[in-house]
Amino acid sequence: MTINCPSRVVFIHGLFGSKQDFSWYKNNLHCAAKGFSYDLPNHGKRGGEEPFSLPYLLSDLEAQLQTASIERALFIGHSLGGQLALHYAALHPEHVAGICLLDIYPKWTLALQQFQTELLILLQDLQTSGNQRGTAAADWQSENGRYLHKYLVQRGEVLSPHTCQALTDFIKNEMPLLNKPPYFSQPLTLLQGGNSSFTRGLQTADLKHDYPQIRVGQIAGASHLLHLTHRYTVGQQIQDFIVNLSK
Secondary structure, three states, X not given: OOOOOOOEEEEEOOOOOOHHHHHHHXXXXXXXXXXXXXXXXXXXXXXXXXXXXXXXXXXXXHHHHHHOOOXXXXXXXXXXXXXXXXXXXXXXHHHEEEEEEEOOOOOOOHHHHHHHHHHHHXXXXXXXXXXXXXXXXXXXXXXXXXXXXXXXXXXXXXXXXXXXXXXXXXXXXXXXXXXXXXOOOOOEEEEEEOOOOOOOOOOHHHHHHHOOOEEXXXXXXXXXXXHHHOHHHHHHHHHHHHHHHHO
16 A cells, blocks of 8 residues: 655653664655654753753754755654654644654643652652762662663763753743643644553543544553563554555
8 A cells, every 4th residue: 555654753851861862754654755853952962061941952953944844744652752743733834744743741630740740759869979879879769760760771870960051940940831731733643652651541531522533542560661661562553544544
């Protein structure tokens, strides 16, 4: 079957992730071989101490897409990446053919509030213990703690005070702003992890109040990091979204 794909597929990782999170998808999904993914500021292989605020992230995304000569694309975003895609689409609707959200929805739920609280504790721990992760050792055994630890390993186990403070300010002050549904009228899919607290309890009927066009799929047995733990199943769902978009 010939698939009339969007001009490009853009992958956006979440907080503490990297563009490497989507390497498998770029290698295995039809239409994604030339997919575009990049590291958010202060993530992956991006060095330096860049700002980390919602306006900066959105302007950085626009600059990266312009550099890659991407005029219109299908966006696949995990967690923060999905939220950024929605807010970017509100600013530049002509550039977005559709969005697939990976275990995130712009609604300020109790789970997201707990996530915010836990991350602030972990980052405070880093600030007070000099990257040694000492005072909140039990919290580092959680899924969020392990994922943040993986991020630290990628950064050489060193998080500068500037970057740590920038992330803290973003999580404290701007994370809630991301959880207000912006206007979006193009095709939209949400893939939920069946065991994820981030999207548990969301009802399709309520989601359709914000986005009547939304389609919802669930990945059984998956948690918030479904794009890493259930690549084949998530990949098939993304491929289906691409096919439906082309019809």
